[in-house]
Amino acid sequence: MQGWAADAPAERVISVDGSITEIVYALQQQHRLVGRDTTSTWPEVAQDLPDVGYMRQLSAEGILSLRPDLILVTADAQPQSVLDQLQQARVDIRVIPNAYTLAGVEDKIIQVADALGVREAGVLLASEVVERTTDLLAELQAQSDSPVKAIFVMNAHNSSMMVAGKGSRADAFMSLAGVINPFSDVINNFQNVSGEALMQANPDIIITLDEVAIPGSGIERLLSDPAVRRTEAGRSGKVVAIEARWLNFGPDLPNSLDSLVSRVKAMRSRGESQGDS
Template identity: 35%
Template sequence: MRVLLLVLLIGWSLGTQAQSPRTVVIGGDVAEIIAALDAEESLVGRDDTSQYPPHLSALPSVGYLRQLAAEGVLSLRPERLVVSAQARPRETLRQLEASGVEVITISAEQRLEEIPQKVTRIGESLGREAAAEALNRSLAAQLAEVAELPRLDQGPAMFLLSHTGTSPMAAGHGTAADSALRAAGIDNAFAAMPGYKVVSAEGLIAEAPSSVIVTHTGLDALGGSEALWRLPGLAMTPAGTSRRLVVCDDQALLGFGPRTPEAILALHRALASQHSTDDDALCRAHAS
């Protein structure tokens, strides 16, 4: 009887030790990487940007990554927080650390070469080193393909960012959209402009984009493609004349996570009018 009790106690102890810490993830790219490493079993919460894979939406949300509140995070009784460096306010993160939560911060640099480094960091932090190495081997092949993409000589494109209740903005340099366009071999019509800014009709006409790139969420916020083409000045651009529009998955193109190289390849094919593949669901020419 004592032997049986001892075996049960040892088994319970080992099971407790093997159980992963209760983890909250902050940042869509971080969540994607955790899922790609098959390390989701420890997740007990997420932020609003962590929506892929779709089943993550079933987890409780602690709000937007730039407006975190310590109380909301602590209500999930986390032991560990894996967080994008974009998360704010920093005071909230300091409060969480002071309360005993392990805070693991992941770089938020919007550069392709940063993706494998994020994978490695998360893999090491979660004890998934072998899975991280396997994922990085796959990413290396995709990144090599991206590096070989030729420049598209068909006029500059405009990336249009839109959210419900705000004016649409064009993407300039220093943005995730600009980095993605350049990686895809596409000239950004507004590369001389910093950040995301509302552009006047005169500005649109002057820069004369030959195509428009939006996300699914952005197109929905605008009210569809017909509403997009009615934006002041856009009809008087080459893009407005040809109605050349490409629609991309938000997180895949702009998140600089594991699907971003695929999205960039799909964006290039969409504007180069090349034969599509299954990956082109991430960026696809829109029939206007």
């Protein structure tokens, strides 16, 4: 979808998708932002901007009340009826592709920069992100450690767990980090799986979000699940909690990947040390 091009650079921009908001800040164009969606939590200062709602449940009224002259969204934005309504209101809407790959991040940065009229800065930023990520991936490939098998759990309830499969950001992120997801070839996106499927997957480590662990009993509740207790991860208590923004596939991708790799290594080393003692 493409809106009506403005004669002058947009000065009232709304960003819908955490990765786009990160890009706007990385391009030093945050002074043009007048709103952001709920997934836009980084940098933390972005949370001071008016929130137009969750990117898959947008409302035209809240967005139009901010009088934007440009709305940047990814293809994940919904519902389509709201996007159509915004376009009918003659607001310039740019839909940015959101492929969960390094090439996808590069393209996303450049397209956002183009929409903001700062292509040169976008090309430079994209080049830096690609170079840093490529260097990190080369280091990972050079390491002799055997791959870690891990699952990503979005939530758990009554012995049923929603886990990440092929096509999800979490699966793509783990793959880049060199982590094997046993559900990658079994399910698509996020789906609930049974305890039997969980035991069969038998992950070495469970990865989940910080907000799952924040209540204090979240990890304990996860590890107390009968099926989890019968996995290698459950027996050794290996759970890695990450920030949701790590899955944004934005300009902070190399730092996010490095953080995950470091936590997985620390968790693995802890288990090896315990085994040697």
